[in-house]
Amino acid sequence: MTTTHTTRLPDLIELVSHIYDYDGYLPSSEILSKVRIPDVVSFLKLSHQYYIDVAMKSLESAVQSVLAPCDEKRKKVILSFFNSYKDEMLRHFAYEEEQVFPYAEALMEGRASEVTPVLEEDHTDIVEKIDDLRNIVSKYLPPECDPVEALTLMKQLYYLSDDLRKHTSIEDHILLPLMRKMEKDGIR
Numbered sequence: 001m002t003t004t005h006t007t008r009l010p011d012l013i014e015l016v017s018h019i020y021d022y023d024g025y026l027p028s029s030e031i032l033s034k035v036r037i038p039d040v041v042s043f044l045k046l047s048h049q050y051y052i053d054v055a056m057k058s059l060e061s062a063v064q065s066v067l068a069p070c071d072e073k074r075k076k077v078i079l080s081f082f083n084s085y086k087d088e089m090l091r092h093f094a095y096e097e098e099q100v101f102p103y104a105e106a107l108m109e110g111r112a113s114e115v116t117p118v119l120e121e122d123h124t125d126i127v128e129k130i131d132d133l134r135n136i137v138s139k140y141l142p143p144e145c146d147p148v149e150a151l152t153l154m155k156q157l158y159y160l161s162d163d164l165r166k167h168t169s170i171e172d173h174i175l176l177p178l179m180r181k182m183e184k185d186g187i188r
């Protein structure tokens with residue numbers, strides 16, 4: 001680990017904390033200049049792993065548990081939408097892992113001309129669809145569902161929705177501006 005890397009990591013942690021603490025927070029270019037692309041990419045990759053390995057598995061378990069007493073038609077509607085959402089989230093993360101992050105790393109290594117440039121991304125689908133899932137779950141859950149399990153599931157959906165908004169903000173307001181600056185300036 002280099003000294004530059006070590007001294008800048010606290011700046012990324014502080015910046016991410018501001019995004020999580022203050023809705024709509026937009027970092028200044030001065031603040032952005034204190035963070036490094038590899039640190040941001042590393043954070044985002046770890047976030048993806050958390051969403052896939054922890055959040056989605058926990059959410060899927062909660063959905064299955066809540067749906068246990070439901071009739072097959074209700075189960076099918078909710079599970080179909082849930083599985084569609086999960087697939088879309090996985091595709092979105094795969095795109096970032098296979099296209100965006102390698103391009104960011106190529107920029108850092110001065111070999112951006114060797115890879116396809118990344119276009120601006122639209123994250124609204126994965127954020128809006130989790131909200132749609134929350135609405136479908138609340139609409140189609142019958143009264144025989146355990147109210148504590150239903151509330152727990154709704155809380156998980158709300159938390160994941162909020163967390164994905166913050167994650168998207170990190171991508172849109174930290175990583176992409178850093179990448180665009182490097183494309184323009186050719187500096188780290």
